[in-house]
Amino acid sequence: MTLALDNLGKSYAGRRALAGVTIALPAAGYTCVMGQSGSGKTTLLRIVGGFERQDEGTVRLDGAAVDRLPAERRPVHTLFQDYALFPHLSAADNVAFAPRLLGVRGAELGRRVARLLEAVGLDMSKGARRPAALSGGEQQRVALARALAGEPRWLLLDEPLAALDRPLRAELRRLLKGVQRERGLGCLHVTHDPEEAMALADTLVVLGEGRLLAVGSPAELYARPPSLAVARLLGELTREPGGRGWLRPEQVRLGAAGLPGRVRATACLGDRWEVEVEVAGGLCVARCAGPPGRAPGEAVAVAWDEAQVLRFTEDEA
Ligand code: ADP
Numbered sequence: 001m002t003l004a005l006d007n008l009g010k011s012y013a014g015r016r017a018l019a020g021v022t023i024a025l026p027a028a029g030y031t032c033v034m035g036q037s038g039s040g041k042t043t044l045l046r047i048v049g050g051f052e053r054q055d056e057g058t059v060r061l062d063g064a065a066v067d068r069l070p071a072e073r074r075p076v077h078t079l080f081q082d083y084a085l086f087p088h089l090s091a092a093d094n095v096a097f098a099p100r101l102l103g104v105r106g107a108e109l110g111r112r113v114a115r116l117l118e119a120v121g122l123d124m125s126k127g128a129r130r131p132a133a134l135s136g137g138e139q140q141r142v143a144l145a146r147a148l149a150g151e152p153r154w155l156l157l158d159e160p161l162a163a164l165d166r167p168l169r170a171e172l173r174r175l176l177k178g179v180q181r182e183r184g185l186g187c188l189h190v191t192h193d194p195e196e197a198m199a200l201a202d203t204l205v206v207l208g209e210g211r212l213l214a215v216g217s218p219a220e221l222y223a224r225p226p227s228l229a230v231a232r233l234l235g236e237l238t239r240e241p242g243g244r245g246w247l248r249p250e251q252v253r254l255g256a257a258g259l260p261g262r263v264r265a266t267a268c269l270g271d272r273w274e275v276e277v278e279v280a281g282g283l284c285v286a287r288c289a290g291p292p293g294r295a296p297g298e299a300v301a302v303a304w305d306e307a308q309v310l311r312f313t314e315d316e317a
């Protein structure tokens with residue numbers, strides 16, 4: 001089921017939250033909407049989900065406008081950051097909620113719930129617990145199983161991993177992607193975290209102040225961002241030493257040959273190192289896979305490929 005947004009606009013008390021957003025998304029794919037806090041992500045998702053009415057524009061599923069359908073009659077399910085589970089029901093009963101409404105009962109209901117809990121990596125022993133007796137990650141898994149139980153065509157996810165610890169975030173991110181792929185669902189996932197957005201997205205949508213700044217594949221937008229604003233939202237930039245362009249820090253090489261500089265500081269970030277180098281005309285930040293082998297104060301040269309320099313017409317610097 002394709003999802004198309006056509007010229008969506010929304011204001012709150014005269015302030016624009018969303019303006020002129022037009023996107024066409026394929027039936028089965030993972031789309032991430034990335035933008036800073038206040039850029040209109042939640043507003044966009046709530047309009048698609050039917051929790052909010054837009055001032056302008058149309059939401060279409062398989063070509064048909066759904067603007068007049070209430071949330072519960074749209075073939076979509078929203079997964080919220082705070083899980084929004086029924087607190088008085090066990091995990092299994094939370095998952096059984098939608099199938100029960102559809103008239104599924106008895107052994108068939110039990111089988112369905114067990115399959116769904118298994119699909120999200122929870123065993124039945126956890127099924128008897130109420131949400132309050134589960135960890136945040138387990139609650140989010142239950143919320144996902146409950147969402148899948150209603151067999152939606154689209155899952156709408158609002159910062160679903162934001163409240164979780166980092167290792168758990170990565171694990172649940174892989175679970176979400178796996179579920180999307182196996183079931184051939186459409187996922188529309190909003191997040192302010194560029195790493196999460198790029199890891200998940202087949203299609204990456206970048207929002208800024210309620211407007212569409214870019215749509216493309218993560219790799220393409222990261223390597224060739226259409227504007228400085230998009231480049232900055234997707235990752236760190238450092239000034240091209242001695243020039244007017246920009247570089248990604250991982251594209252700056254440290255060695256003996258190149259523009260001479262001096263190490264100002266080094267930091268171990270775990271899976272990579274960051275090195276600040278003072279060069280003529282400013283500071284250059286480099287990222288490398290291992291220890292840079294040079295201490296603060298030591299001389300080092302920086303080099304880069306001219307083809308990787310990003311240049312933008314707008315000059316904010
Ligand atoms: P995001 O999810 O990207 O952080 P939101 O969609 O929540 O952004 O908000 C976009 C803008 O709309 C913000 O300026 C926010 O303050 C405003 N806004 C959102 N919801 C409401 C509301 N119910 N009433 C008034 N202003 C709102």
Ligand code: MG
Pocket residue numbers: 041042043
């Ligand atoms: Mg939000």
